[in-house]
Amino acid sequence: xxxxxxxxxxxxxxxxxxxxxxxxxxxxxxxxxxxxxxxxxxxxxxxxxxxxxxxxxxxxxxxxxxxxxxxxxxxxxxxxxxxxxxxxxxxxxxxxxxxxxxxxxxxxxxxxxxxxxxxxxxxxxxxxxxxxxxxxxxxxxxxxxxxxxxxxxxxxxxxxxxxxxxxxxxxxxxxxxxxxxxxxxxxxxxxxxxxxxxxxxxxxxxxxxxxxxxxxxxxxxxxxxxxxxxxxxxxxxxxxxxxxxxxxxxxxxxxxxxxxxxxxxxxxxxxxxxxxxxxxxxxxxxxxxxxxxxxxxxxxxxxxxxxxxxxxxxxxxxxxxxxxxxxxxxxxxxxxxxxxxxxxxxxxxxxxxxxxxxxxxxxxxxxxxxxxxxxxxxxxxxxxxxxxxxxxxxxxxxxxxxxxxxxxxxxxxxxxxxxxxx
Amino acid sequence: xxxxxxxxxxxxxxxxxxxxxxxxxxxxxxxxxxxxxxxxxxxxxxxxxxxxxxxxxxxxxxxxxxxxxxxxxxxxxxxxxxxxxxxxxxxxxxxxxxxxxxxxxxxxxxxxxxxxxxxxxxxxxxxxxxxxxxxxxxxxxxxxxxxxxxxxxxxxxxxxxxxxxxxxxxxxxxxxxxxxxxxxxxxxxxxxxxxxxxxxxxxxxxxxxxxxxxxxxxxxxxxxxxxxxxxxxxxxxxxxxxxxxxxxxxxxxxxxxxxxxxxxxxxxxxxxxxxxxxxxxxxxxxxxxxxxxxxxxxxxx
Ligand SMILES: Nc1nc2c(ncn2[C@@H]2O[C@H](COP(=O)(O)OP(=O)(O)OP(=O)(O)O)[C@@H](O)[C@H]2O)c(=O)[nH]1
Ligand SMILES: [Mg+2]
Numbered sequence: 169x170x171x172x173x174x175x176x177x178x179x180x181x182x183x184x185x186x187x188x189x190x191x192x193x194x195x196x197x198x199x200x201x202x203x204x205x206x207x208x209x210x211x212x213x214x215x216x217x218x219x220x221x222x223x224x225x226x227x228x229x230x231x232x233x234x235x236x237x238x239x240x241x242x243x244x245x246x247x248x249x250x251x252x253x254x255x256x257x258x259x260x261x262x263x264x265x266x267x268x269x270x271x272x273x274x275x276x277x278x279x280x281x282x283x284x285x286x287x288x289x290x291x292x293x294x295x296x297x298x299x300x301x302x303x304x305x306x307x308x309x310x311x312x313x314x315x316x317x318x319x320x321x322x323x324x325x326x327x328x329x330x331x332x333x334x335x336x337x338x339x340x341x342x343x344x345x346x347x348x349x350x351x352x353x354x355x356x357x358x359x360x361x362x363x364x365x366x367x368x369x370x371x372x373x374x375x376x377x378x379x380x381x382x383x384x385x386x387x388x389x390x391x392x393x394x395x396x397x398x399x400x401x402x403x404x405x406x407x408x409x410x411x412x413x414x415x416x417x418x419x420x421x422x423x424x425x426x427x428x429x430x431x432x433x434x435x436x437x438x439x440x441x442x443x444x445x446x447x448x449x450x451x452x453x454x455x456x457x458x459x460x461x462x463x464x465x466x467x468x469x470x471x472x473x474x475x476x477x478x479x480x481x482x483x484x485x486x487x488x489x490x491x492x493x494x495x496x497x498x499x500x501x502x503x504x505x506x507x508x509x510x511x512x513x514x515x516x517x518x519x520x521x522x523x524x525x526x527x528x529x530x531x532x533x534x535x536x537x538x539x540x541x542x543x544x545x546x547x548x549x550x551x552x553x554x555x556x557x558x559x560x561x562x563x564x565x566x567x568x569x570x571x572x573x574x575x576x577x578x579x580x581x582x583x584x585x586x587x588x589x590x
Numbered sequence: 591x592x593x594x595x596x597x598x599x600x601x602x603x604x605x606x607x608x609x610x611x612x613x614x615x616x617x618x619x620x621x622x623x624x625x626x627x628x629x630x631x632x633x634x635x636x637x638x639x640x641x642x643x644x645x646x647x648x649x650x651x652x653x654x655x656x657x658x659x660x661x662x663x664x665x666x667x668x669x670x671x672x673x674x675x676x677x678x679x680x681x682x683x684x685x686x687x688x689x690x691x692x693x694x695x696x697x698x699x700x701x702x703x704x705x706x707x708x709x710x711x712x713x714x715x716x717x718x719x720x721x722x723x724x725x726x727x728x729x730x731x732x733x734x735x736x737x738x739x740x741x742x743x744x745x746x747x748x749x750x751x752x753x754x755x756x757x758x759x760x761x762x763x764x765x766x767x768x769x770x771x772x773x774x775x776x777x778x779x780x781x782x783x784x785x786x787x788x789x790x791x792x793x794x795x796x797x798x799x800x801x802x803x804x805x806x807x808x809x810x811x812x813x814x815x816x817x818x819x820x821x822x823x824x825x826x827x828x829x830x831x832x833x834x835x836x837x838x839x840x841x842x843x844x845x846x847x848x849x850x851x852x853x854x855x856x857x858x859x860x861x862x863x864x865x866x867x868x869x870x871x872x873x874x875x876x877x878x879x880x881x882x883x884x885x886x887x888x889x890x891x
Contacts, residue, residue, distance in 0.1 A: 178638060184821030187633050253844065253872070254700025254817060283872070285739035290732035297731075337847045364700065368635035368821025370849035391699060394784040396823040419699070419729075 173198060176220050183399035183436045186372045189406045197223060221433055227402060228429035233386065233411040235268070236357045238328065244276070244321040246314070246329040246354040250347055250382065251362035252374060253335030256390035258287060260362050260416055261332040262294035263424035264388075267414075268328055269300060275328035278317040279304035280350070283334040291332055298421055301326070310334070311349045318354050329354070338377035347382055358385045360413065363404055365392045371400035372407045379408040386413040389427065393417040399436050470566055472530040476522040520548040521558055533559055617660040619652060627667070634852035634889050635821050640859055644670065664890065671886035674855060680864035681880050684810040684838070690722075690768040692776045692801055692808035695841070696794055697815035698827060699782030702843035702869055704733065706815055707779040708740035709869065709877035715745055719774035724764030725750035726757045726797065727781035737779055744874055747773070757781065757793060758800040765804040778809070785830035798835045811838045813866065818844045818851035828857045837861075842880070843869030850889050 173194055180190045201219055238245030247264070249257045258281065265275045277295045279302060281287035288304050295302035301324070303317040314331055321329045331350065336343035351359065361375060361384050378384060387408070389401050392415050401412055412427040522530060524547030529536050536544070536559065541552045617623060624645055631641040644667075651657070651666045685691050693710070695703045704727065711721045723741050725748060727733035734750050741748035749764035761778055768776035780797065783790035801808045814837050816824055831837060842851050845868050854865050865880040 181632060181638050182822055184635075184823070187629055252819065252847070254702060256700060284736070285743075286732040286736035289735045290730070293731035337844075339848060364817075364819070366698070366817075366821060366823040367819050368824075368849065368853065369633050370635070370819050370847070373848045374819075391784070393786075394698070394823065395786045395826055396821070400821065 173201070179438060180399060180402075180436065183397035183438070184366075184368045184371075184403075185399035185436065186369050186403035186406075189372070189403050193223070193227070221437060224402070224433035224437060225430045228405060228433050229411045230429060232426050232428060233413050234426075235264075235413065236385070238357060244318065244326050244329050245357035246318060246331060247358040247360060248331045248333060248347070248350060248354070248356045248382075249360050249362055249388070250333050250378060250384075251335060252337065252364075253284075255335065255362045255364045256416060257281070257335060257362045258290050258332050259294065259419070260388055260390060260414075260424075261291065261330050262298055262300070263416060263421055264414065265295070265300045265328075265330050266298045266421050267424055268330075269298075273327050274325065275300060275330055276317065276321045276324070276326040277302045278314060278329060278331040280310045280313055280331045281334040282307040282310055282313070287332070287334065294421070310346060311353055314350045315353045331356075338374045344377070344381050351382055359383070360386045360388050361404070361408070361410075362388045362390060363400060365389050365398040365400060366394065366396045367400040369403075371403045375404040376407045379410070384408055384410050386410050388412070388414045388416065389432075390416040393423065397436050397438060398432060401432050402436060472522050472525065472533055472562060473527075475562060476519065476530070517548075517550055517554065518558055521550055521555055524548040533562060618658060619660055619663055623660060623663070624649070630890065631852065634850040635824075636852035636889075637822055637825070637856045640856040643859065644674075644855070668883065668886040668890060671855065671889060672882035675858055675880075675882040675885060676864040677882075680839075681866045683866065686805075686807060686810055689805045689808065690765075690773050690776050691810045692765060692768065692778065692805060693811040693813060694778045694780070694798065694801065694809040695813050695815055696780050696831065697782065698784050701782070701815045701817040701820075702841075703727075703782065703815045704736055704740070704779050705872065706841055706843060706867075706869055706877065707737065707777045708744055709874055710777055710867075711740070711746040711775075712744040712874040713877055714775050720772070721746040722764065722768050722771065722773045722776045723748045724761055724776060724778040726761050726764075726778050728753055728755045728757050728760060729781040733779075733781065740874075746777075747771070758796045761797050762800045762804065765801055765808070769804065785827045791830070791834045794831075795834050811866075812836060813839050813841050814863070815841045815843060816851075816854065816857075818842055819847065819849040820851075820853055822853065822856075824853035825856055825860060828861050828863055832861055832863070837863055839864050839866040841865070841867045841869065845888075846870040846876070850891070851885075852889055 176197065177190055177194050180193065181187065185193075197220060200223065235247070236245065249261050249264075251257050261277055265277050268275045277291060277300055279288040279291045281291075288306070292302050292304065303313075303320050305313045305316060310333065317329055317331070331354070333347060333350070334343070336347075338344065359382050361378050363371065363375070367374070375384075375387075387401075387404055387410055389398065389412055392398060405412060412429070412432070414424060415427045416424050521544060524544045525536075529540060529544075536555075538552070541555050544555055545552050627648075628641055628645060631644060632638060636644065647670055648663065648667050651670065652663055655662075655666070657663055657666065683691070683693065695707055697703050707723060711723055714721045723737055723746050725734045725737045727737070728751060731753070734753060738748060738750065749760060749767050751760045751763070757780065764776060764778065778797070778801070780794060781790075783794065785791065798809065798812065812835060814828060814831055816827065820827075828837070828840070840854060840857065840863050842854055842865050845851055857863055858865075865885070868878050868880050868885075870876045870878060
């Protein structure tokens with residue numbers, strides 16, 4: 169048990185969770201683990217992982233949070249985006265505006281970064297591309313700009329006002345004061361701290377200072393499309409108590425979505441991000457089929473038929489690397505698997521193999537004996553080894569989903585599948 | 591630079607002063623001492639593995655030197671870290687004999703590449719050198735305008751194409767222009783890119799190759815710009831970019847905040863990449879040569 173806890177501590181530190189946060193967390197884990205009911209089916213290590221995951225989810229916030237709605241008939245609701253230099257505020261402002269618009273709102277973007285060269289131009293270009301109006305007054309006083317923008321939004325009937333602000337250090341007295349004054353003037357619905365997911369230990373100092381000065385209402389985590397484990401999310405959440413509301417995972421305007429705490433917990437622990445993966449697949453997978461698949465996943469009655477189906481879906485989904493990275497275990501399986509670049513050819517081969525199987529064989533792979541294997545190999549132009557490999561992978565995959573199922577319990581609600589294979 | 595570090599870190603320093611005095615001044619060297627030291631290093635983003643290494647090396651020094659007082663241990667530790675971070679030769683930028691010096695800047699999004707290019711341009715101009723900037727970020731909205739602003743502010747020439755253009759084409763033109771205009775230094779800004787994006791890494795490889803086509807031994811420096819607030823992901827950044835093209839060093843930005851940038855120690859351990867310069871603010875003057883001793887001092891606050 170102690171060994172497992174040490175591993176957890178290491179994993180969290182390597183994920184950039186703040187040292188002190190880790191310390192508190194491990195202490196509370198220890199207490200819980202000692203008092204926990206022992207499940208027969210799990211090894212002590214697994215037990216710890218299970219508890220850790222549950223506790224992490226609890227820490228990250230169990231439910232997804234939303235942007236506060238502006239009150240009807242009142243003046244527009246302001247949302248301030250604040251944070252360090254280079255954390256991604258401007259792009260995030262544009263993304264959030266598009267997100268709000270998609271959900272039926274009519275937001276106005278406000279160019280409040282008057283310090284960084286060309287920041288105003290940047291927001292204007294992004295707004296134009298996205299079809300969102302941008303309010304700007306050049307390099308005027310940001311407090312005045314915010315006030316004017318509020319008036320403008322009121323007149324034009326915008327329900328939200330998204331104020332981009334200049335990046336600043338949390339120890340910059342003058343600029344922190346400026347944010348306080350903007351806040352006083354626009355009485356914002358939300359003040360969101362934009363945090364780079366690659367931030368290290370200092371995330372706690374940054375978040376604490378911003379929170380003390382401005383009483384943040386939420387956090388947006390950016391640059392999650394890389395390979396960072398994103399432990400800063402946990403640190404920031406811990407010191408502010410604010411929910412992480414959105415996650416940004418790319419440079420494109422659409423690369424933005426509500427934040428799912430349990431996924432982040434898995435990512436920080438290095439379990440992979442099976443749920444994001446599933447969500448992504450959802451966009452291209454036929455709804456009906458996926459409902460069926462969900463049942464199968466839960467009951468562990470997956471067949472190679474389903475596998476083939478998924479394979480064909482995968483081809484529609486685009487860059488395999490992106491998808492692969494989200495598969496659980498890829499990170500922990502280490503470089504060997506990561507380096508395998510998945511090309512279309514390999515996919516085609518797997519497809520050919522499954523297509524050469526009879527219906528029964530696809531439903532019950534157990535019946536595939538060596539003479540059947542030879543026949544399939546011949547039919548698909550592959551070798552018996554190829555078939556063995558596929559069957560083995562399929563088997564591993566089933567096991568993996570089983571473990572995951574145990575871990576996530578009822579959480580795989582909107583399950584759509586996508587399978588790891590080689 | 592030491593002064594700078596001191597100024598920038600005054601607040602944190604004050605807050606932590608008592609703790610440091612506790613640890614280093616009034617104390618003897620106990621197990622607890624090492625544990626607290628571990629905490630300080632990990633909190634500075636040095637990472638667990640490298641922290642353990644540093645700690646082990648310090649233990650050895652302490653036992654060899656029969657050191658008893660914590661204050662002496664602190665001096666040893668500072669020396670150790672400064673040593674790990676390299677010598678003065680490591681920080682000098684390579685200057686070719688006959689062609690313009692070509693320096694390429696790359697890094698993930700928002701770390702300070704463009705601002706650093708501007709600061710470098712300013713500091714070389716101050717030395718009386720003729721400097722040209724290349725607007726290699728053709729992707730991000732208003733990235734060209736941003737560099738354009740800086741080129742005017744620091745009085746350096748600029749080669750640019752349009753947003754959406756091919757970045758290696760701009761760089762190719764810029765290198766040629768640098769040669770024909772006989773400038774001393776060409777600074778190439780590039781778009782922010784994550785080290786995990788294959789196509790974007792390919793793009794920077796191409797930029798690198800294109801430079802070499804015009805001037806065979808260029809780029810003379812290929813510098814990874816790294817934000818001091820970066821955590822353990824800095825290692826992956828250095829490793830993956832290094833795998834794609836030969837890097838020659840690191841520029842560590844945003845040291846004017848409270849982050850101490852300890853990840854560069856781990857990176858140095860793993861890749862040998864030295865830090866050459868540091869960014870300490872948003873103004874054109876806010877760039878300094880890296881000073882290992884000053885860095886070690888600030889890290890141990
Ligand atoms: N405090 C501080 N801010 C810095 C420093 N260097 C850059 N910045 C700020 O960080 C922000 C981003 O800097 P850029 O130079 O635009 O970064 P970049 O890497 O070119 O960004 P992209 O091209 O968008 O990837 C700007 O607001 C800069 O003023 C520094 O040393 N200290
Ligand atoms: Mg830039």
